[in-house]
Amino acid sequence: MGAPNAGKSTLINRLVGAKVSIVTHKVQTTRIRIMGIAMRGNAQLVFIDTPGIFEPRRRLDRAMVDAAWRGAADGDRIMMMVDAKRGIDDDTRRIVKGLRRTKRAAILVLNKIDLVRREALLALAAELNETGVIEEIFMVSALKGDGVDDVMAKLADSLPKGPWMFPEDQVSDLPLRLMAAEVTREQVFLLTHQEVPYSVTVETEAWEEFKDGSVKIDQTIYVQRDSQKAIVLGRKGARVKEIGAAARAELGEMFERKVHLFIHVKVRDKWMDDRSRYSAWGLDFNA
Ligand SMILES: Nc1nc2c(ncn2[C@@H]2O[C@H](COP(=O)(O)OP(=O)(O)OP(=O)(O)O)[C@@H](O)[C@H]2O)c(=O)[nH]1
Numbered sequence: 356m357g358a359p360n361a362g363k364s365t366l367i368n369r370l371v372g373a374k375v376s377i378v379t380h381k382v383q384t385t386r387i388r389i390m391g392i393a394m395r396g397n398a399q400l401v402f403i404d405t406p407g408i409f410e411p412r413r414r415l416d417r418a419m420v421d422a423a424w425r426g427a428a429d430g431d432r433i434m435m436m437v438d439a440k441r442g443i444d445d446d447t448r449r450i451v452k453g454l455r456r457t458k459r460a461a462i463l464v465l466n467k468i469d470l471v472r473r474e475a476l477l478a479l480a481a482e483l484n485e486t487g488v489i490e491e492i493f494m495v496s497a498l499k500g501d502g503v504d505d506v507m508a509k510l511a512d513s514l515p516k517g518p519w520m521f522p523e524d525q526v527s528d529l530p531l532r533l534m535a536a537e538v539t540r541e542q543v544f545l546l547t548h549q550e551v552p553y554s555v556t557v558e559t560e561a562w563e564e565f566k567d568g569s570v571k572i573d574q575t576i577y578v579q580r581d582s583q584k585a586i587v588l589g590r591k592g593a594r595v596k597e598i599g600a601a602a603r604a605e606l607g608e609m610f611e612r613k614v615h616l617f618i619h620v621k622v623r624d625k626w627m628d629d630r631s632r633y634s635a636w637g638l639d640f641n642a
């Protein structure tokens with residue numbers, strides 16, 4: 356768990372050793388719970404990436420924050436990530452409160468240590484330790500990889516033992532269609548600004564595999580207004596072309612095959628109030 360943009364998804368991808376969750380410099384990138392499955396020797400560790408905790412305003416926001424808390428409740432251990440550069444903010448305070456309320460302790464992961472001096476880190480660790488909800492402290496740079504192996508080693512040693520829950524080569528629980536939609540949504544987050552990324556959802560509408568090993572993926576980017584559609588399309592379709600090219604390259608690498616990607620942009624002003632989408636994402640419509 357952590358405030359938006361703390362680096363949760365970056366860490367999960369590192370721990371898993373593959374991209375299972377999209378990452379951008381913008382807040383509220385992750386919208387659903389995503390499992391990242393990692394092997395270390397004989398141990399299989401299942402990480403749950405969660406949306407950031409923030410003050411929800413819209414139905415989707417409430418469902419995201421609810422998914423984060425449910426993700427935490429499901430875990431044998433909770434990792435609370437704090438962006439060391441940002442320090443303790445209202446979102447982190449909200450998490451501490453929630454941990455107290457649910458009587459759970461968390462492993463503190465101070466992230467982005469590449470951006471902060473050591474004295475400041477120690478002071479922050481001490482301050483967070485005062486909250487009484489911290490059971491252990493790690494300092495990492497999820498981006499650079501520093502300290503990540505310590506986290507992995509410690510968890511592999513201390514998690515409760517049980518049978519593996521997934522096949523050894525599985526890295527995520529996301530269906531391919533959803534994963535593919537996430538990859539395109541990542542590009543929308545990177546290439547559009549202000550409210551636009553927060554007004555967008557992406558659906559994989561069709562998935563067709565060919566004998567030559569390639570796959571044709573049809574997707575729709577849904578926006579809420581005509582003006583947003585114009586922005587996503589760009590002049591003469593230049594922006595959606597850029598989004599598609601970047602997503603296609605990434606998908607090709609991810610699925611290790613040639614991908615033919617076709618993207619449409621449509622206005623659906625009420626997509627955020629469409630109950631069926633929430634269930635497909637594992638989100639609670641009424642959260
Ligand atoms: N300098 C630095 N940047 C980092 C580090 N870890 C993550 N970042 C950057 O922080 C930004 C947010 O990373 P994410 O992994 O998307 O953060 P998140 O916590 O999953 O964010 P939400 O999904 O929005 O809650 C990205 O630009 C990352 O590259 C780090 O250790 N050092």
Ligand SMILES: [Mg+2]
Binds near residue numbers: 364365384
């Ligand atoms: Mg994330």
